[in-house]
Amino acid sequence: MTMRAALFGDYPIPEDTVELAHAIAPHGNRLMHLRDHFGMLFDNQQFSTLFSHTGQPALAPARLAMVTILQFMEDLPDxxxxxxxxxxxDWKYVLGLPLADRGFDASVLSEFRARLVAGDGASILFETLLERLRDYGLLRTRGQQRTDSTHVLAAVRGLSRIECLGETMRATLNALATVAPAWVRCQIPPPWFDRYGPRADAYRFPKAAADRQRLAEQIGADGFELLTLLAAPTAPRELHVHPAVCILRRVWWQQYHAPNGPVRWREVADMPPSRMRIHSPYDRDAQYSTKRNMEWTGYKVHLTETFDADLPCLITHVLTTPSTIRDGEVLDQIHEGLARHDLLPSTHLVDTGYTDAAAMLTSQSTYGITLCGPIARDSAWQAKDPTAFDITRFQVDWDAKVVICPQGHASTKWISHQDRHGNPAIRVTFRPRDCRACPVRTQCTHTATAARGLSLRPREQHEVLQQRRHAQTTDAFKRQYAKRAGVEGLMSQATRVCGMRQSRYGGMAKTRLQHVLTACALNLLRSVAWVTGGSRHQTQTSRFVALRPPPALSQIREQTRLHSHQ
Structure with missing residues (x-):
């Protein structure tokens, strides 16, 4: 039995492999248990559309799929x-290979991943594994699930603006030299070989701001000159539409004003938004983003896992997005993916980034999901001052389209509009003379003469918003939402065990494949641990914190300590 493909078959383990494996590990190990309990997860027919039906027989894709997942289970390079x-x-045991099998060249794995990317093979892998786990009884629909996201670093180094310019020119010239060396030799000015031959490094750039400005303008002028040369009728047509040239053209659009006269480098405020920029010529999909005190260039991955008490925690959905996409923008996409796999939960725990009133209503009405997560608090100053009149102190008559203030005055205007995010909203204002004469005006508004105004959501969203803000202060909600913290263990395992924090490959498509393979690897690790009698790990407590006394005893000790000092 070799790695060569057979159309069907589950590749039984050769006797010599079984005998030696059990002689070395009488009780088996993780990979042997994987094969014993779940068998060969895939068959070659599933990947038939990814391979040609003519030519030399391919290596068995079912085995290559298993090898690819195994390497992510152990975070191994090709x-x-x-x-x-x-x-x-143990690898031969899982794959059903004889001891004498000589394997394959490492480049085969790269070629296989390219086929998976081109043919959406990631869906084949993940959906097949979910079906196998469901058949084994480890997955059920309408349970409890939780979702969180984390940042992923692109497989490129961070570049400053001027480094990005130099590297874009360098990458473009290298690409042109590969496809049209004769044209490059004849057309490119000799100084460019010294200017763009070495890697662009801020260490070698001028330190004075004015000198760096001149260098950026020089690079810009060279880029525009190159684009002019490529647009000439004598230039090969394929160069004008080469991907590297397209990136150069786009980077120059975002960094410079049109070359009418002297080249002008854009001010930062005049540049397009981050999600529209290219931050590295080597990965056009990677985007710069910030979150609190964190900055990174790359992507974001959203992982959804089950957490039913009687089943292992398994990943049911993986979504890779640009780093600039907000969490709330992808919630419906996550639910749609879970519905497609018939794995919708009854309760879905998420953090504040995913929740708003519209999402809670849509989740319940469209998918029958109770979305459990805290709603952002009211940011108005009245909501932060317990003596002030926040929106909860006003009575809303939705049928009459009138709002009554705490002093009994009715609103005079009710205007439907869209807020700055494009969401439907209602603007309510009161009569200025009522507000100016109000004895509790300072508890309601800080404006000197203007009347109080309110911004409301549509009725259903407003009512859900107020109900959730009240509910999330209760102990019952806090106990339920505390279970969401377990997803941090998933993120830790994905980044520490499977290396998910750093993208191995360039581009969104390959990074997405990496994340799906990581999810498959984690599901197998957790499933094997569960069926072999393992238990879930609990959050570890440091030895110092473990010595914390009960609250009552702590107060007694503190009083004793203060008394002794006195």
């Missing part, structure tokens, strides 16, 4: 994964 197939007994 070369070490190929060596593991050749040298390790």
């Amino acid at each position: 070369r070490q994964a190929a060596d593991a197939v050749r040298m390790r007994i």
Whole structure:
């Protein structure tokens, strides 16, 4: 039995492999338990659309799929994964290979991933694994699930603006030299070989701001000159539409004003939004983003997992997005993916980034999901001052389209509009003379003469918003929402065990494949641990915190300490 493909078959384990594996590990190990309990997860027919029906027979795609997942289970690069197939007994056991099988070259794994990306093979892998786990009884629909996101660093170094310019020119010239060396030799000015041959590094750039400005303008002028040369009728047509040239054209659009006269470098305030920019010529999909005190260039991944008490915690949905996409923008996409796999939960725990009134209503009405997560608090100053009149102190008559203030005055205007995010809203204002004469005006508004105004959501959203803001202050909600914290363990395992924090490959499509393979690897790790009698890990407590006394005893000790000092 070799790695060559057969159309069907589950690749039984050869006797010599079984005998040696059990002689070395009588009780088995994680990978042997994986094969014993779940068998070969895939068959070659599933990948038939990814391979040609003519030519030399391919290596078995079912086995290559298993190898690809195994390498993410152990966070191995391609070369070490190929060596593991050749040298390790437990890998041969999983794959059903004889001891004498010599494996394959490491480049085969890269080629197989390229086929998976081109043919949406990631969906085949993930959906097949979910079906196998469901058949085994480890997954159920309408349970409890939780979702969170984390940042992913692109497989490129961080570049300053001027470094991005130099590297874009360098990458474009290298690409042109590969496809049209004769044209480059004849058309490119000799100084460019010294200017754009070495890697663009801020360490070598001028330190004075004026000198760096001149360097940026020089690079800009060179870029416009190159684009002019490429647009000439004598230039090969394929160069004008080369991907590297398209990136150069887009970077120059975002960094410079049109070359009418002297080249002018854009001010930061005059640049397009971050989600429209290219931050590295080597990964056009990677975007710069910030979250609190964190800055990164890359992507964001959203992982959804089950957390039913009697089943292992397994990943049911993976979504990779640009880093600039807000969490709330993808919630409906997550629910749609879960519905497609018939894995919708009854309760879905998420953090504040995913929740708003509209999302709670849509989740319940469209998918029958109770969305559990805190709503952002009212940011108005009246909501922060317990003596002031916030929106909860006003009575809303939705049928009459009138709002009554705490002093009994009715509003005079009710205007429907869209807020700055494009969401429907209602603007309510009161009569100025009523507000100016109000004895409790300072508790309601800080304006000197203007009347109080309110911004309301549509009725259903407003009522849900107020109900959730009240409910999230209760102990019952806090106990339920505390279970969401367990998803941090998933993020930790994904980043520490499977290396998900750093993208291995360039581009959104390949990064998405990495995240799906990571999810498959984690599901198998957790499933094997569950079926072999393992237990869930609990959040670890440091030895110092473990010595914390009960609250009552703590107060007694503090009083004793203060008394002794006195």
